[in-house]
Amino acid sequence: MIIKTVSYPRAALIGNPSDGYYGKTIAFTFADFQADITLYQSPELEILPGRRDTTKFASLKDLAEDVAHYGYYGGVRLLKATIKRFYDYCTEQGIDLDERNFTIRYHSSIPLHLGLAGSSAIITACMRALMNYYSVSIPDHTLPNLVLSVERQELGIGGGLQDRVAQAYQGIVYMDFDRGLMESRGYGGYERLEPGKMPRLFIAYKPELSEGSEVVHNDLRYRFDNGEEKVLKAMVQFGEYARQVREMFISGDYSDLGRIMNANFDLRRSICAISRENEAMVEAARSTGASAKFTGSGGAIIGTYADEAQYTAVKEAMHAIGAIAIKPEIR
Numbered sequence: 583m584i585i586k587t588v589s590y591p592r593a594a595l596i597g598n599p600s601d602g603y604y605g606k607t608i609a610f611t612f613a614d615f616q617a618d619i620t621l622y623q624s625p626e627l628e629i630l631p632g633r634r635d636t637t638k639f640a641s642l643k644d645l646a647e648d649v650a651h652y653g654y655y656g657g658v659r660l661l662k663a664t665i666k667r668f669y670d671y672c673t674e675q676g677i678d679l680d681e682r683n684f685t686i687r688y689h690s691s692i693p694l695h696l697g698l699a700g701s702s703a704i705i706t707a708c709m710r711a712l713m714n715y716y717s718v719s720i721p722d723h724t725l726p727n728l729v730l731s732v733e734r735q736e737l738g739i740g741g742g743l744q745d746r747v748a749q750a751y752q753g754i755v756y757m758d759f760d761r762g763l764m765e766s767r768g769y770g771g772y773e774r775l776e777p778g779k780m781p782r783l784f785i786a787y788k789p790e791l792s793e794g795s796e797v798v799h800n801d802l803r804y805r806f807d808n809g810e811e812k813v814l815k816a817m818v819q820f821g822e823y824a825r826q827v828r829e830m831f832i833s834g835d836y837s838d839l840g841r842i843m844n845a846n847f848d849l850r851r852s853i854c855a856i857s858r859e860n861e862a863m864v865e866a867a868r869s870t871g872a873s874a875k876f877t878g879s880g881g882a883i884i885g886t887y888a889d890e891a892q893y894t895a896v897k898e899a900m901h902a903i904g905a906i907a908i909k910p911e912i913r
Contacts, residue, residue, distance in 0.1 A: 583622060583623060583715075584620065584621075584622045585619075585620070585621040585622065585711050585714050585715055586618060586619065586620050586621075586711075587618065587619045587621075587707045587708075587710040587711040587714065588616045588617065588618045588619075588707055589611075589616065589617050589618075589702075589703040589704070589706040589707035589710070589749050590611035590612060590613055590615070590616050590617075590703060590749065590752065590913060591611065591612060591614075591615050591616075591692045591698035591699055591700060591703060592609050592610070592611055592698060592699040592702075592703075592744070592745045592748040592749055592877075592878075593609060593610060593611075593612060593698065593785055593877040593878075593882075593884050593910060594607055594608075594609045594697075594744060594876070594877055594878055594884070595607075595608045595609055595610060595754075595783075595827065595843075595884065596608045596823050596824050596827045596842065596843060596846055596875075597757075597820045597821060597823055597824030597827075597846070598744065598820070598846075598850075598876065598878065599742075599802065599820070599850065599854075599879070600759075600816075600817045600820035600821050600824075601742045601743060601744035601757065601759055602742035602743075602744075602759075602802075602803070603759075603802075603806050603817040604759050604760060604761040604764060604817070605759055605817050605818070605820050605821040605824070606756070606757065606758045606759065606820070606821035606822075606824035606825055607744050607756075607757050607759075607820075607821075607824050608754065608755070608756050608757070608775070608824050608827055608828060608831075609744055609745070609747075609748040609754075609755060609757070610748060610753060610754040610755065610910075610912050611748050611749055611752050611753065611912070611913060612785070612910035612911055612912050612913060613911045613912075613913040614785075614908055614910055614911055615690075615691045615692040615693065615698070616690070616691060616692065616703070617688065617689070617690040617691075617692055617700065617703035617704045617706075617707045618688070618689050618690075618707060619686065619687070619688050619704075619707040619708050619710070619711040620686070620687050620688075620711075621684050621685070621686045621711040621712070621714075621715055622684060622685055623682055623683065623684055623685075624683055624684055624685040625683060626683050627665075627683040627684060627685075628683075628684075628685045628686070629658050629661050629662060629665075629685075629686055629687070630685060630686065630687035631656065631657075631658055631687075632656065632657045632658070632687065632688050632689055632690070633689070634652045634656035634657045634690075635656030635657060635658045636648065636656075651694065651789075652694060653694070653695075657688050657690065657704055659737065660688075660701060660704045660705055660708070660732070660737075661686055661688060661704070661708055663705075663732045663733075663736035663737050664705045664708040664709060664712070664729075664732050665686075665708070665712065666736060667728065667731055667732045667735070667736055668709060668712045668713075668718075668728075671720075671728055672716075672718060677718055679716050679718075680716070682715075684715060686708070686711065688704055688707070688708070690703065690704055693787055693789055693881075693882070694789075695881060696787050696788075696789070696791065696877075696878070696880075696881030696882040697876060697877045697878020697879045697880055697881055697882050698787070698877060698878060698882055699745035699746075699748070699749065699878070701733065701739065702729055702730075702733065702741065702745045702746050702749060703749055705729045705732050705733070706725070706729050706746065706749045706750065709725065709728065709729060722750050722751055722772075723750075723769045723772060724769070725746070725750040726743050726746035726747045726749075726750045726769070727743070727746075727768060727769060729746040729749070729750070730742075730743055730746050743757070743759065743769070743770070744757060745878075747770075747772055751772060751774055752913065753774055753775075753776075753912065753913065754774065754775040754776075754777070754831070754912060755772055755773065755774055755775065756772070756773040756774075756775055756824065756828045756831075757770055757771070757772055757773075757824075758770050758771040758772075758773075758821075773828075775828070775831045777831045777834065778834055779834050780912065781830075781836040781839050781886050782886055782887050782888070782889075782893070783884060783885070783886060783887075783909070783910060784867075784872070784884070784885055784886075784887055784893060784896055784907050784908065784909055784910075785877060785882060785883070785884050785907070785908055785909075785910050786863060786867065786874075786882065786883050786884075786885075786896070786900045786905045786906060786907040786908070787877075787881060787882035787883075787905060787906055788859070788863060788881060788882075788903070788904055788905040788906075789881075790904070791857070791859055791860055791863075791880060791881040801854075801855075802853070802854065805853075812852075812853055813853055816849055816850075816852070816853045819849055820846065820849065820850075823842050823845065823846050826838075826842060827839060827842060836886070839873070839886055840872070840873030840885070840886040841873070843873045843874070843875045843884070843885060843886065844868070844873045844874070844875065846875050847864055847874065847875035847876060850875070850876065856880070857880065860876070860880045860881065862903060863883050863900070863903065863905055864876075864883055866899040866900065866902070866903055866905075867883060867885050867896055867899060867900070868885075869899060870887075870892055870895035870896050870899050871887075871888065871892055871895075872885045872886060872887045872888075872892055872893075872895075872896050873885040873886045884910075893907075893909070
């Protein structure tokens with residue numbers, strides 16, 4: 583039996599970065615890239631390395647370029663931590679697992695550290711493969727917390743629930759991380775949105791701008807926990823933007839979406855330090871008349887465009903600064 587599972591990157595449409603601060607967001611998964619897992623029974627449990635885990639290089643320069651692109655840690659640690667956390671979860675829940683072993687490998691085409699949730703996509707796909715292999719059912723609202731615990735508890739990677747919720751539910755998801763819900767039951771209110779008509783969206787990314795989300799959130803967390811009024815008010819406003827856009831999905835009227843997405847970024851810029859290179863991506867897109875904001879913590883942006891002529895202008899503006907623009911295939 584060969585099991586194959588996939589998980590897709592996530593783009594935050596509106597409301598970020600309030601997801602870790604009792605706010606509201608809307609995010610979606612898209613199929614232009616993916617993380618996939620292959621798992622099959624074998625005599626011993628074996629984790630096969632992927633491209634990110636190579637230890638053989640053509641030269642010193644090749645090694646340096648590999649580290650610059652992939653970092654010092656590859657995907658094997660993600661799989662190892664996921665398998666361990668899955669075992670712990672089943673033990674905690676009193677779920678008996680049979681003693682079959684397996685071989686597992688991963689592949690990911692998701693650009694790294696660009697706010698597209700590439701690491702959590704690998705973990706989510708791995709969880710799905712393990713659930714399938716051992717016939718274990720994990721509720722949709724529980725899976726994001728379990729994926730997040732792999733990163734936080736096992737690996738010490740900072741992050742929030744938004745990415746993992748979107749990847750667990752897939753498609754377009756409205757998330758309300760209300761403090762009362764989060765503190766009473768550990769998860770928020772999650773709602774799949776099924777629009778009859780989608781707004782015209784583009785995503786653009788610039789690989790060399792990769793940066794871990796913890797760089798942004800460590801500072802924000804400190805300021806939020808210390809009650810900085812500007813940050814607290816911003817988190818409430820991010821949530822209000824998400825609520826307004828949810829209403830647009832219900833009504834099908836997206837005429838004000840671009841303005842709100844621009845406002846989301848401008849508010850973020852007022853409370854977070856943003857690198858000149860990241861800001862240049864947003865400004866280049868806006869110079870064409872399109873809207874633009876971050877998809878996550880930097881390195882990639884998302885926006886709306888009016889027609890094909892404007893999308894062409896966006897692509898050309900992105901190309902001029904070394905970025906790539908696509909129309910996301912939401913899935």
